[in-house]
Amino acid sequence: MDNVIVERDDTVVTSFPRVSSHYVNPLAYSKAYLDRQSSVLQPNYIVVDTETTGLEPSVDRIIEIGAIKYQNHVEVARFHEYVNPGIHIPGFITSINGIDDDMVKHARTIDQVLDDFNTWSENLLLVGHNIAFDIKMIVAEGARVEASITTNKVIDTLYLAKKLFKKEEIGNHKLSTIKNYLGMSQLSHRAMDDVEVTAVVYQIYCEKYGKRKSTQTK
Numbered sequence: 001m002d003n004v005i006v007e008r009d010d011t012v013v014t015s016f017p018r019v020s021s022h023y024v025n026p027l028a029y030s031k032a033y034l035d036r037q038s039s040v041l042q043p044n045y046i047v048v049d050t051e052t053t054g055l056e057p058s059v060d061r062i063i064e065i066g067a068i069k070y071q072n073h074v075e076v077a078r079f080h081e082y083v084n085p086g087i088h089i090p091g092f093i094t095s096i097n098g099i100d101d102d103m104v105k106h107a108r109t110i111d112q113v114l115d116d117f118n119t120w121s122e123n124l125l126l127v128g129h130n131i132a133f134d135i136k137m138i139v140a141e142g143a144r145v146e147a148s149i150t151t152n153k154v155i156d157t158l159y160l161a162k163k164l165f166k167k168e169e170i171g172n173h174k175l176s177t178i179k180n181y182l183g184m185s186q187l188s189h190r191a192m193d194d195v196e197v198t199a200v201v202y203q204i205y206c207e208k209y210g211k212r213k214s215t216q217t218k
Contacts, residue, residue: 038125038153041210043072045125046152047202049194050134051097053089057140061085062110063099065117066191069124073203079120080192082107097189111145114138118148126150129157129175129198157198160205 048067054060062083069077082099084107094100128134131154142149161173170181176188179197186193
């Protein structure tokens with residue numbers, strides 16, 4: 001499929017270069033880079049998801065990163081790492097994603113993982129579901145450990161899903177709801193499983209809308 005234009009949306013954000021610790025509000029920092037949001041569907045891309053100890057970037061940590069690299073919509077490589085957060089994983093988080101302290105105690109730390117992910121992701125489009133949250137966490141972690149952060153363009157499948165699936169038919173646009181609606185068997189709230197579902201959403205959107213748009217690259 002050729003590169004095609006999709007409409008811009010405020011939920012589409014981007015990832016960032018090396019960040020400094022004075023960026024205490026990752027979301028505010030991210031908004032300064034909204035010009036890097038992508039409005040172009042790409043056939044070569046990376047779908048990414050993170051699992052965390054909670055929802056607050058200033059205090060919570062990433063405990064799992066999963067990603068799949070695609071060329072012409074065909075899987076060519078996977079990236080998966082558990083991350084030792086250096087803090088206790090709350091029980092309610094374990095009840096959601098199944099990740100506990102024992103699973104990450106021998107894992108690498110976030111500075112090592114982010115540096116490797118930065119190299120692995122090259123300059124490909126990053127695709128994620130509600131990727132604004134993942135970006136907030138990645139930026140916060142990068143600021144905390146002074147790690148390099150990728151500068152890739154980003155597309156949010158949450159926005160794409162709202163165009164694909166009517167709310168009155170599906171109920172909501174949570175990834176777990178979409179997974180069930182599509183009859184997929186992947187687990188919810190595990191990075192690689194969520195990545196597989198997100199990839200299907202992106203590919204369905206590309207198939208349905210991509211060929212109906214005039215081609216253009218950025």
